[in-house]
Amino acid sequence: ELKVEQNPLFLSMQEGKNYTIYCNYSTTSDRLYWYRQDPGKSLESLFVLLSNGAVKQEGRLMASLDTKARLSTLHITAAVHDLSATYFCAVDRGQGGSEKLVFGKGMKLTVNP
Amino acid sequence: ETGVTQSPTHLIKTRGQQVTLRCSSQSGHNTVSWYQQALGQGPQFIFQYYREEENGRGNFPPRFSGLQFPNYSSELNVNALELDDSALYLCASSLSLAAQETQYFGPGTRLLVL
Numbered sequence: 001e002l003k004v005e006q007n008p009l010f011l012s013m014q015e016g017k018n019y020t021i022y023c024n025y026s027t028t029s030d031r032l033y034w035y036r037q038d039p040g041k042s043l044e045s046l047f048v049l050l051s052n053g054a055v056k057q058e059g060r061l062m063a064s065l066d067t068k069a070r071l072s073t074l075h076i077t078a079a080v081h082d083l084s085a086t087y088f089c090a091v092d093r094g095q096g097g098s099e100k101l102v103f104g105k106g107m108k109l110t111v112n113p
Numbered sequence: 114e115t116g117v118t119q120s121p122t123h124l125i126k127t128r129g130q131q132v133t134l135r136c137s138s139q140s141g142h143n144t145v146s147w148y149q150q151a152l153g154q155g156p157q158f159i160f161q162y163y164r165e166e167e168n169g170r171g172n173f174p175p176r177f178s179g180l181q182f183p184n185y186s187s188e189l190n191v192n193a194l195e196l197d198d199s200a201l202y203l204c205a206s207s208l209s210l211a212a213q214e215t216q217y218f219g220p221g222t223r224l225l226v227l
Contacts, residue, residue: 004155035218042203043156043218088155100146100169101216103155 002027004091006104014112016078021107023072023089031092032072033101034063036085043088047074079111117206117219125225126194134189134222136204144168144209145187146216147179150201162187199226 003026013019023032034046047056049065049072056063060083062075072089086108090101118137126132138145144163148156158171162181176192185206191198201223205216 033216042220043205045215045217048215090155100158100161100171101148101156102158103148105153105155 002029002091002102004089004102004104006087006089006107008107009105010108010110012110012112013076013079015080018075018077019079020073020075021087021109023074023104025070025091025102028067028070029091030067032065033090033092034072034074035088035090037088037106038085046087076109081111081113084109084111117204117217119202119204119219119222121222122220123223123225125227127227128194128196130194130226131190131192132194132224134191134202134204134224136187136189136206136219138185138187138204138206139217142206142208142217143185144207144214145181145185146205146207147187147189148203148205149173149198150203150221151197152200156203159189194226196226199224 005024007022030051032049035043036046037043047063052067054065060077065072086106088103088106090103092101117139120135146161147159149159150156159173159177160170160179161168165181178190181187201221203218203221205218207214207216
């Protein structure tokens, strides 16, 4: 059974600081996704990582995938308050070509001014 | 281009009742997935529909059922509601089954079972 673990689950950081959050998964998969969720809102797609060594950047966020280590990282650079949200990673269960995602529990990020 | 929409936004039901939740896919999207998100948890995959056929199912009992219509809108039906069914129900649509296609999530329906 595919399990996805995120750590930390809660993070409080100051504006301007850097931090890396981690997503580990238990079985082979080449497809990993990062989503953001604001309180009471739906999920917003951040990154789709489809191969070993994939790296994608958008603004202050950069995501990478190491399929051999079954690990993805989401690096936050010079955090700002607007990044406060819950961040989920999700891994494709790999049943055929369809996206049947298994999500982690999410990492709640609070960026303090 | 309209995004994914869901209705209703909130719903209160009692144990044993039945509920139908609706989802309209983003324009041109033929694949719809449904997820259940309990409070403080990540979404859990319920099932997926591709061109009106079920294309995979998560670990949910048969009282969770679905439909996809020719216009690719979708319904999630839950029979014999239980207290633990209280959650945010999300649908997500994508352009196709291809792995590189992003899933776009709707705003969700928040269901409370009393």
